Amino acid sequence: MAAAAAIAASKGNGGGGGRAGAGEASSSRRKKGPGPLTTAYLVIYNVVMTAGWLVIAVGLVRAYLAKGSYHSLYYSIEKPLKFFQTGALLEILHCAIGIVPSSVVLTSIQVMSRVFLIWAVTHSVKEVQSEDSVLLFVIAWTITEIIRYSFYTFSLLNHLPYLIKWARYTLFIVLYPMGVSGELLTIYAALPFVRQAGLYSISLPNKYNFSFDYYAFLILIMISYIPLFPQLYFHMIHQRRKILSHTEEHKKFE
Amino acid sequence: GRQPRVEILDAKTREKLCFLDKVEPQATIAEIKNLFTKTHPQWYPARQSLRLDPKGKSLKDEDVLQKLPVGTTATLYFRDLGAQISWVTVFLTEYAGPLFIYLLFYFRVPFIYGRKYDFTSSRHTVVHLACICHSFHYIKRLLETLFVHRFSHGTMPLRNIFKNCTYYWGFAAWMAYYINHPLYTPPTYGAQQVKLALAIFVICQLGNFSIHMALRDLRPAGSKTRKIPYPTRNPFTWLFLLVSCPNYTYEVGSWIGFAIMTQCLPVALFSLVGFTQMTIWAKGKHRSYLKEFRDYPPLRMPIIPFLL
Numbered sequence: 001m002a003a004a005a006a007i008a009a010s011k012g013n014g015g016g017g018g019r020a021g022a023g024e025a026s027s028s029r030r031k032k033g034p035g036p037l038t039t040a041y042l043v044i045y046n047v048v049m050t051a052g053w054l055v056i057a058v059g060l061v062r063a064y065l066a067k068g069s070y071h072s073l074y075y076s077i078e079k080p081l082k083f084f085q086t087g088a089l090l091e092i093l094h095c096a097i098g099i100v101p102s103s104v105v106l107t108s109i110q111v112m113s114r115v116f117l118i119w120a121v122t123h124s125v126k127e128v129q130s131e132d133s134v135l136l137f138v139i140a141w142t143i144t145e146i147i148r149y150s151f152y153t154f155s156l157l158n159h160l161p162y163l164i165k166w167a168r169y170t171l172f173i174v175l176y177p178m179g180v181s182g183e184l185l186t187i188y189a190a191l192p193f194v195r196q197a198g199l200y201s202i203s204l205p206n207k208y209n210f211s212f213d214y215y216a217f218l219i220l221i222m223i224s225y226i227p228l229f230p231q232l233y234f235h236m237i238h239q240r241r242k243i244l245s246h247t248e249e250h251k252k253f254e
Numbered sequence: 255g256r257q258p259r260v261e262i263l264d265a266k267t268r269e270k271l272c273f274l275d276k277v278e279p280q281a282t283i284a285e286i287k288n289l290f291t292k293t294h295p296q297w298y299p300a301r302q303s304l305r306l307d308p309k310g311k312s313l314k315d316e317d318v319l320q321k322l323p324v325g326t327t328a329t330l331y332f333r334d335l336g337a338q339i340s341w342v343t344v345f346l347t348e349y350a351g352p353l354f355i356y357l358l359f360y361f362r363v364p365f366i367y368g369r370k371y372d373f374t375s376s377r378h379t380v381v382h383l384a385c386i387c388h389s390f391h392y393i394k395r396l397l398e399t400l401f402v403h404r405f406s407h408g409t410m411p412l413r414n415i416f417k418n419c420t421y422y423w424g425f426a427a428w429m430a431y432y433i434n435h436p437l438y439t440p441p442t443y444g445a446q447q448v449k450l451a452l453a454i455f456v457i458c459q460l461g462n463f464s465i466h467m468a469l470r471d472l473r474p475a476g477s478k479t480r481k482i483p484y485p486t487r488n489p490f491t492w493l494f495l496l497v498s499c500p501n502y503t504y505e506v507g508s509w510i511g512f513a514i515m516t517q518c519l520p521v522a523l524f525s526l527v528g529f530t531q532m533t534i535w536a537k538g539k540h541r542s543y544l545k546e547f548r549d550y551p552p553l554r555m556p557i558i559p560f561l562l
Contacts, residue, residue: 065480204432204435204437204438205438205439206439207436207439207442207517208517208518208519209432209433209435209439209516209517209518209519209520210518210519210520211432212434
């Protein structure tokens with residue numbers, strides 16, 4: 001879901017043409033854009049994020065070449081992954097203060113779900129860090145984010161290469177299911193360790209008269225993918241048809 | 255004579271939906287809505303939004319056709335507000351749920367706690383007291399809905415009832431589960447804490463009721479007039495000097511009292527969520543008071559004296 005939501009719901013981080021987001025029609029209307037200082041900040045933000053995820057991508061490749069296998073590559077990119085994915089929390093702020101026209105709620109869900117997977121699952125349950133499923137979602141996220149942040153960078157500069165737009169609205173077809181599979185398998189792998197350690201769980205009796213079963217909570221999270229993922233996926237397919245055919249028509253008249 | 259004509263177009267498609275030929279100049283929007291329903295019975299008046307501009311504000315039922323800036327043929331744009339349900343129905347359902355649900359947990363109905371606890375009773379006084387307070391609170395709300403409140407809108411969208419009931423019923427079940435649990439832990443400071451909390455709760459319930467009565471008396475039956483509320487002889491209403499929506503202030507106070515009484519985290523969370531929502535409503539109400547009344551008392555804050 002974190003992978004899916006990131007592509008589907010995010011329409012922000014500035015930029016003009018051809019943006020797609022949950023419920024937003026692609027428009028060629030000239031919107032009153034952000035001021036020059038804001039645009040500069042957003043460009044810097046998106047460039048830094050693009051660079052960050054490139055660092056993660058390069059880190060993965062180098063680690064693979066050095067180790068000779070694709071297992072346990074998580075450890076080589078753990079720090080930049082945590083840093084740049086957590087940094088995406090700023091995007092919620094961008095929406096809240098209005099410099100980016102996306103919905104705060106939608107952006108929050110997408111970023112929080114990523115941050116949840118990084119910290120509350122992968123970081124917290126050390127035993128899953130060597131699972132192959134982690135590599136699955138890390139690769140999906142890395143490719144998605146490199147494309148997404150460069151898309152925003154170019155949009156802000158009003159020079160969006162068709163290739164980037166195409167990539168953003170096409171690669172998700174594979175990256176989405178890949179990311180979702182990685183996420184679900186990782187959560188599933190974490191379950192027995194959560195149960196064993198009673199991780200983040202509190203039981204009765206206690207003086208706050210409250211209980212929380214993290215194991216049950218994780219299962220609920222997994223179940224929530226069932227209604228959410230198809231909706232996000234088919235929304236993106238719909239957006240793709242609208243945006244890529246729209247561009248085709250424009251090209252015809254050039 | 256030149257009797258006005260009214261054409262109604264769909265606000266989104268601009269399709270001509272209805273043409274009303276001889277309309278009385280003194281006709282109100284409400285009457286036009288009734289005429290429109292005759293040709294389109296699936297759109298009963300409560301779900302019609304008629305406006306002069308497709309993107310403009312909805313016209314009010316009381317607006318008179320002649321007084322609107324229209325020519326001899328008035329063009330009105332129609333938007334379907336979706337299935338509507340009356341406010342009274344929604345309130346009654348939202349409040350009856352928690353009343354009933356809490357009692358299921360209080361009486362430890364089977365399948366909630368272990369079998370050996372079925373239909374047993376808690377040995378803690380505070381648990382019985384909490385049940386009385388919670389039940390009183392919702393009975394009060396039901397009675398106020400039936401006999402006290404004067405609603406300015408008749409209806410709200412149907413989907414609201416599902417959203418609202420999930421919220422009220424869900425939280426009621428969640429807090430009731432812990433308070434009535436066999437492993438419930440009574441408050442750390444014992445009877446002192448419970449007495450203090452009960453006092454807060456009772457005072458705030460009385461306060462909340464006083465405000466509801468004062469607001470009711472502000473508006474005559476059947477009317478939709480709005481006036482600035484002022485303190486009355488009832489000391490509980492003196493909070494009007496400091497806040498625009500003291501009913502919300504007292505409501506938050508009641509739940510804080512209940513949270514202290516039960517020392518139950520879910521109750522505290524429910525209070526927090528409720529406080530957040532009521533603050534949003536209070537700020538909105540405060541803003542519309544300021545917009546509508548030039549002479550609105552400047553000292554007043556929306557919900558918390560001097561602060562918020």
